Amino acid sequence: MSRKKRAEHKSPLSFFGLRRSAxxxxxxxxxxxxxxxxxxxxxxxxxxxxxxxxxxxxxxxFREYNAFDRPQxxxxxxxxxxxxxxVRQKEQETxxxxxxxxxxxxxxxxxxxxxxxxxxxxxxIMTLALCMLLTRxxxxxxLAGGSVPPxxxxxxxxxxxxxxxxxxxxxxxxxxxxxxxPRHAGLIAIGDFLQPVDEIKSAISRLxxxxxxxxxxxxxxxxxxxxxxxxxxxxxxxxxxxxxQRIDNVETIRHHYIANLTAHQDALKTLCRHYGWHYMQxxxxxxxxxTLFALWHLLSHGQNAGMRGTA
Numbered sequence: 001m002s003r004k005k006r007a008e009h010k011s012p013l014s015f016f017g018l019r020r021s022a023x024x025x026x027x028x029x030x031x032x033x034x035x036x037x038x039x040x041x042x043x044x045x046x047x048x049x050x051x052x053x054x055x056x057x058x059x060x061x062f063r064e065y066n067a068f069d070r071p072q073x074x075x076x077x078x079x080x081x082x083x084x085x086x087v088r089q090k091e092q093e094t095x096x097x098x099x100x101x102x103x104x105x106x107x108x109x110x111x112x113x114x115x116x117x118x119x120x121x122x123x124x125i126m127t128l129a130l131c132m133l134l135t136r137x138x139x140x141x142x143l144a145g146g147s148v149p150p151x152x153x154x155x156x157x158x159x160x161x162x163x164x165x166x167x168x169x170x171x172x173x174x175x176x177x178x179x180x181x182p183r184h185a186g187l188i189a190i191g192d193f194l195q196p197v198d199e200i201k202s203a204i205s206r207l208x209x210x211x212x213x214x215x216x217x218x219x220x221x222x223x224x225x226x227x228x229x230x231x232x233x234x235x236x237x238x239x240x241x242x243x244x245q246r247i248d249n250v251e252t253i254r255h256h257y258i259a260n261l262t263a264h265q266d267a268l269k270t271l272c273r274h275y276g277w278h279y280m281q282x283x284x285x286x287x288x289x290x291t292l293f294a295l296w297h298l299l300s301h302g303q304n305a306g307m308r309g310t311a
Contacts, residue, residue: 039289040292174187192224194264212275278298
């Protein structure tokens, strides 16, 4: 006899339920901030916030002189030790602005296990930790849409945290509801990006007209990768409980499901490559510090020029 199991979201039924969920999350804001702070501090260990060349005053490293360098930048003492000419490369101190979009609709309330954070909790921790890393590096962080303008310091991070946990938002994708971004600003969009590819493409094309400096971080629950927790007879609920899908035997659809998800992610990666963006994935059972370190390495080492654009 097959086991009957219900795969469902922990989400409420309505906008008012979503507001109650947000109020509950707001009550957990200190814990979210603490988790983000710990992750940010761990990532900062051994990493410098501004490790990239620029026009600031703080010395970073020596490198060989080239035809585009100014003669006054030559370090004659260092050059005298070798048979080559060296310049003192300095760290960039120009203040940058990075905007965040964090998905907070009913889909993000999903967690396949009580021992795992929901996708929404993971997304908010990622957002807050990255904001901490940026502001501690002397740069500006804000929310796309103008709800929290770019700023620095702990007050900005707390404003972003309060907004994310107290103001309901049913937007599944960044798009028309966002105010225009500065052309050279960076944008980090964090969500599950499981909407139909055509809808994602439409949203992405609108963003591409504003800035080329975008990274998409797809946050997924491990159950969404392989349906691993589910066997036998399962009832899958939509996030708002509006519809259900009954599967008599999950094994009959598992292979097809995984193939569809892989194709969906490949299409998302192709879209990002088309616009010169970066795609990254985080699974909620993974250590968030691993994902944050990869994102921060991308930010601080200039591998995505747009993510360090001025605004």
